[in-house]
Amino acid sequence: MARIVFDLDGTLIDSAPDIREVANGLLAEAGAAPLTLGETRQFIGNGAATLVERMRQARGLPESEQDRMLATFVERYDAAVTLTLPYPGVEDALDALVGAGHSLGICTNKPIRPCRAVLKHLRLNGYFDTIWGGDSLATRKPDPAPLNAAFDALGGGHRVYVGDSEVDAETAQRAGVPFLFFTEGYRKTEVASIPHSFAFDDFAKLPRLVQQAFGEA
Ligand SMILES: O=C(O)COP(=O)(O)O
Ligand SMILES: [Mg+2]
Structure with a gap:
């Protein structure tokens, strides 16, 4: 898993x-x-x-x-939650990943309070066993410390980071983990110029991608 x-x-x-x-x-x-x-x-x-x-x-x-x-x-x-939506297919993908036995976490540069507030508002918080914000540690991404902390909290097994930006790609690289790149977020440059293991443009494709990457459902 x-x-x-x-x-x-x-x-x-x-x-x-x-x-x-x-x-x-x-x-x-x-x-x-x-x-x-x-x-x-x-x-x-x-x-x-x-x-x-x-x-x-x-x-x-x-x-x-x-x-x-x-x-x-x-x-x-903290109150900035009313216009925010998950990207299409996110809940189904998270359901499939949890159903397949994977453990999920979050590592964001958003401060932890608004991070928790928006996850709660969108009823997404139950999917995640560990959540790290931009102010959870003294350093933030692209320093790999918060990402490593998230993986450590989840325990042993294959590790992978899923993100949308140049910062996320660098963080994954510095943590030495594969990077699954969602191309429809807030990237600033071309997809090809951002180092990644696999790219995807639709969350419906993510469970299969994880399966391909690790040979597991
Ligand atoms: O910049 C921020 O505050 C948050 O961005 P992130 O969730 O993509 O890390
Ligand atoms: Mg991002």
């Missing part, structure tokens, strides 16, 4: 619309123009502080605003 750890934003859930709402509330209060959905997707993946920094820089807001804007962003982030 495999230990399968998933990234969250852009992999299991399309959370950019909710994140954009929080960002645009802050920008409106600063008198700046809102982010497009495309910009928001580009800014996700390296954690909340980097997202606020990218948003601020894109609108010419000073560095001196960073701490205050980040604090407000994080304060409002």
Whole structure:
């Protein structure tokens, strides 16, 4: 049986619309123009502080605003669940993987509180035996420490990381585990330029891919 750890934003859930709402509330209060959905997707993946920094820089807001804007962003982030949906086929794929006896975890750069809040809201939390956020340890992805911690918590067996981004590919590489690449999330560059073991564009294909990768159902 495999230990399968998933990234969250852009992999299991399309959370950019909710994140954009929080960002645009802050920008409106600063008198700046809102982010497009495309910009928001580009800014996700390296954690909340980097997202606020990218948003601020894109609108010419000073560095001196960073701490205050980040604090407000994080304060409002837990409630940012209403526009978020799992990608099509996610629940069925998770059901199939758990049914086949695999153990599942999450390793995301999203802070742990909003991570747990959105999983609960979407009733996805029951699938995961271990959950690691961007602030669970002193370091975050692409440092492999949180991913290794997730695998350690799941115990022995084949290990694989499932993610959508350049950051996830680097994290898997540094942890020395195969990377299953969901190509329809928030990647910034071409699929071919991002190192991966297998790529998939539809969650209906994931159980079979895991079976191919490990010779197990
Ligand atoms: O950047 C974030 O906050 C979260 O992104 P991730 O779930 O793709 O790691
Ligand atoms: Mg992601």
